[in-house]
Amino acid sequence: MSGRTPSPTVVTGDRADVVVVGGGLGGVSAALSALKAGRSVILTEQFAWLGGQLTSQAVTLDEHTWIEQFGSTASYRDLRDGIRDYYRANYPLSAAARAERHLNPGAGLVSRLCAEPRVGVAVIEGMLAPFRSSGRLRILQPAVPVDAEVDGDHVVSVTVRRLDTGEAVTLRGDLFVDATETGELLPLTGTEYVVGSESRAETGEPSAPEVGDPQNVQALSWCFVVDHIDGEDHTIDRPADYDEWRAFQPDFWGAPMMSLTAPHPRTLEIVTRSFDPTIDDDPFAAVADQRADGGDHELWIFRRMLAKKVLQPGAIESDIVLVNWPMIDYIGGSIIDSEDAEKHLVAAKAQSRAMLYWLQTEAPRPDGGTGWPGLRLRPDVTGTDDGFAQAPYIRESRRIRAEYTVVEGDLSVEVRGNADPATYPDSVGVGMYRIDLHPSTGGDNYIDVASVPFEIPLGALIPVRMQNLLPAGKNVGTTHITNGAFRLHPVEWGIGEAVGWLAAFCLDRATDPRAVRNTPSLLEEFQSLLAANGVELHWPDVSGY
Structure with missing residues (x-):
């Protein structure tokens, strides 16, 4: 099959090229990039608002220091710019605020852009609106996954239940994306995964416990x-x-x-x-x-x-x-x-x-x-009756057993012995956050490790066996420890964006994600595609910032 982008496809009934289950930031960005690539998408979400931790969980953006200059994708910048533009267009800003190039409506100290969840919803809906109108995007909301049909190492369909009507809807596609907050498709499809804390012997991480515990997750x-x-x-x-x-x-x-x-x-x-x-x-x-x-x-x-x-x-x-x-x-x-x-x-x-x-x-x-x-x-x-968020803020998910698992030694300044960015030959994006684990259900205190800016390896997005299922959230190939650096807004968005482009790339070339990673010519072509669409693959020298 040629590398030419096909004519845009539309959703036909309960079938689309790409089925994205979970409408958090990773799910939204995966849907957007697949749609931009000309593919049809069905997107499902459990709660009333798309956007996950930014909206239904009500968590203001949590970002790295250099976010205004570099270290994210172009579409994530569109999201951030859209939030600021919404305030400028609709709110009676003071003269000082209106003059702020990097307006921070909340003036909060957790991030350089703190804003209300409804504004995030409005911007996300605006980003998706043209694709709804074209018929290439269908959104099922509120809906949760309840079953899946699998043939060997391929997902055939995923069934979701509408929470408003109780109706069960079976969704079919060529590629499936698990963008749920806790990796709900992994057990439904029999995809190999790990949950909770791994032992130090398994991962070699100095911050890992001596004994692993599947029920030990971040609060x-x-x-x-x-x-x-x-x-x-x-x-x-x-x-x-x-x-x-x-x-x-x-x-x-x-x-x-x-x-x-x-x-x-x-x-x-x-x-x-x-x-x-x-x-x-x-x-x-x-x-x-x-x-x-x-x-x-x-x-x-x-x-x-x-x-x-x-x-x-x-x-x-x-x-x-x-x-x-x-x-x-x-x-x-x-x-x-x-x-x-x-x-x-x-x-x-x-x-x-x-x-x-x-x-x-x-x-x-x-x-x-x-x-x-x-x-x-x-x-x-x-957007609730009681003032509490629609959904709990989830910090840790099931995680795929991946072709490559990011471990503490990849990111830790102390283990590495330097603060140079962590690089991978199969980079599909960048991220940055300290390894920041909140107290856990296993009784652990905070775990905080100074970490370096990092690239997102494609290998961490590919399950060890399944061929047409991809993760787009906190369910990627990290450990309990390194999840602490990958779990925030810009990284989740970046993971989802890479996955959406990857799904479309594979369909355009009649190939699969594993082949893209392991075939040098395909990997080079895919990375070029990402770069051409505003995905940063490498960090600049940040020593002077």
Whole structure:
């Protein structure tokens, strides 16, 4: 088959060239790149909003220091630019904010672009809109995968259940993409995978435990969004289990979790943060820089998604703030391959609800009093009835057993003995984040390892056996340890984008992903295709930045 791009194809019934299951950032970017390549796509998503951690999970972008200059794909920059343009077009920005080239609507310190989830939804929907209209994209939402048909090492179909109607829909395609938050297609299709922590003997990683544990995964968090109306009382009803959560204190925490005290993620020193919803900071004075400072010393500012002073006076009553802090990390158990998954989800949300009540009633104030009753949940911001995110923030997934698995020695500055970027001959993108693992369901404290900028190896996206199933999220070939560097927004988007282009490339040439990686001429051609479409394959010299 020639390398010529075929005429654009359309979705026919329940069949498309590429079926993407999961509409998080990886799923959206996989769909977009396959559509740009002329292919038809069916995209499914469990929740009401596309965008995953950015939208339904309500987590503001978490990015590396150089994101404004380099270190992402062109389409990820389109997403970021679209968010800024949305604020410029629709919000009454102050003159100072409108003059900001790199506008940060939330002026949060976790990222140089903190924004509300609904804006992310609007931009994503706009990016997909032309392909919906052309008939080349069909979206099934809300829907979850429940079954799959497999013939040997090929997926034939995936069946999803509509959560609104109960209808089962069987989807057929040539290539299937698992972009679910926890790798749901892997057990359904019999794809080999690993979950939880591997042993040090298996991976050779100095930060790995002596004994592996499939149920030892990073904490999930059920985030919520608040503002603060001084003089009003928005205190929720006291949770029935509040006393239980109020007393909960992991051995390594140094204080009850319902407090402002917790281990410092990088040093493990027990530190007490501040929290003041009335703080009158200058939103243009500080610039987020994850290399120098995690930014979480003042929690009100840390993950703020809309700063009152970025807008004209009187536009909003209060800053709007995301609560995604250590105190809501749920370590009671894993939801992956667990009969108690639903129980843990309920408990995770209960923990977050207890934290809100503690903030409203017991949190220390600068004036010596306790409690901030003016804290108000914002269901209009999260798109829910209760102000909590539509979905829990998932940090760790099942992971394919891949042709190549990224291990700590690939990324760790200490193990490598230098801070040069990690390179691979089969690079299909770039990423950067510290190896940052939150406390785990196995009782581990934070694991934080200084890491280098890295490339995304194609081998980490290819299962050891399956021929037409690709991962597009946290389910790639990493370990429990290196997942901590791969799990954030720009890397997930970059993985999905590479997978979408790969799916279309394979269909155009009647080949398969494994052959692309292992055939030098095909790999060179594919990497050229990526570069031509704005995918950075290598890092520049970052020593001067």
